[in-house]
Amino acid sequence: MFIDSHCHIEEDVAEKYVDNAINNNVKIMINAATDLKTSIEALELSRKYPSVFTCIGVHPEEVKEFDFDMKPFRDMISNNKVVAIGEIGLDYYYEKDTRDLQIKVFREFLSLAQEFNLPVVVHSRNATDDTLRILKEYKVKGVIHCFSGSIETAREYIKLGFVLGIGGVVTFKNSKLIDVLKEIPLEYIILETDSPYLSPEPLRGSVNESKNIALIANFLSEQLNINIDEIREKTTSNVFRIFDKISWFWYNCSSGRIRKQWENISLKSGLLLQDYF
Numbered sequence: 001m002f003i004d005s006h007c008h009i010e011e012d013v014a015e016k017y018v019d020n021a022i023n024n025n026v027k028i029m030i031n032a033a034t035d036l037k038t039s040i041e042a043l044e045l046s047r048k049y050p051s052v053f054t055c056i057g058v059h060p061e062e063v064k065e066f067d068f069d070m071k072p073f074r075d076m077i078s079n080n081k082v083v084a085i086g087e088i089g090l091d092y093y094y095e096k097d098t099r100d101l102q103i104k105v106f107r108e109f110l111s112l113a114q115e116f117n118l119p120v121v122v123h124s125r126n127a128t129d130d131t132l133r134i135l136k137e138y139k140v141k142g143v144i145h146c147f148s149g150s151i152e153t154a155r156e157y158i159k160l161g162f163v164l165g166i167g168g169v170v171t172f173k174n175s176k177l178i179d180v181l182k183e184i185p186l187e188y189i190i191l192e193t194d195s196p197y198l199s200p201e202p203l204r205g206s207v208n209e210s211k212n213i214a215l216i217a218n219f220l221s222e223q224l225n226i227n228i229d230e231i232r233e234k235t236t237s238n239v240f241r242i243f244d245k246i247s248w249f250w251y252n253c254s255s256g257r258i259r260k261q262w263e264n265i266s267l268k269s270g271l272l273l274q275d276y277f
C-alpha cells in the first residue's frame with residue numbers, strides 16, 4: 001500500500017478521486033487544509049471517507065485573512081481523523097510583504113502542535129533560514145512538504161526530526177532534487193502528490209491526483225536503484241512513524257477493535273474496510 005502524505009481533495013470530485021486512489025493502491029491520503037474554512041471542509045471529508053485523514057492550519061499565503069482565533073482549531077484536534085497541523089510555514093517567494101505576519105502565524109500553530117504533540121506539515125519556500133531557526137525553538141516533528149533544498153538543508157531538517165515530502169517535482173527534467181535524495185537514507189523520505197498541482201512526468205501540466213503516487217515511486221526506484229517494493233514499504237512505514245494518529249488508526253483497525261465502527265461510516269459501493277487495506 002502507498003500513502004499520499006499531502007494532497008488537496010476537492011469535494012465535488014472526492015468520490016471518484018478516492019476511488020481512483022484506492023484502485024491504484026494508494027489507500028491512505030492526508031488532505032491538507034490552508035485556512036479555517038478548508039480545515040472544516042477537510043475534516044468533514046475525512047469523516048466520509050475512511051482512507052482520508054486531515055491536517056488543519058493556516059497556509060502562509062492565507063495569513064492576511066487569519067484573525068488569530070485558535071479556538072476552532074483547538075476544538076477540531078480531538079477528532080481522530082485530524083492527524084497533523086498544516087500546512088503551515090513561510091513563503092517568501094509569493095508573499096514578500098507579510099513576512100512578520102507569516103512568522104507570527106507559523107509560531108502560533110507550532111505552539112499548538114507542540115501542546116497537543118501533533119506532527120506539523122511545513123511549507124517553506126525561499127525561507128529556509130527562518131524556517132530552520134524557528135523550528136529549532138519548538139519540540140515538534142513532522143514533514144517538510146514539497147522539499148526542494150540542498151543536501152545540507154535536508155540534513156538540518158532530518159536532525160530536527162523531520163522527513164522530506166517528495167512529489168512530482170523530482171521527476172521534472174530540470175530538477176536536481178534526485179541528486180540530493182541519492183545522499184539521503186530512504187528512512188527520511190515520504191511520498192506526496194500535492195494534488196491537484198505538480199503532476200509528475202509524463203503527466204506534467206495535467207490535473208494531479210493521489211492515484212499518481214506510483215509514478216513518483218517508480219522514478220525513485222529507477223534513479224536510486226532501490227526495488228519498488230522497498231520504496232513502497234519504507235515510505236509507508238515512515239508515514240506511520242511520523243503521524244502517530246494514523247498508525248494508531250491502522251493498528252486498531254487491522255486488529256479489529258474499531259474496525260466495526262469504521263465500517264459503519266457510510267462506505268460507498270458497499271466496500272468493507274478490508275477492501276481498503
Ligand SMILES: [Zn+2]
Binds near residue numbers: 008194
Ligand atoms: Zn499543499
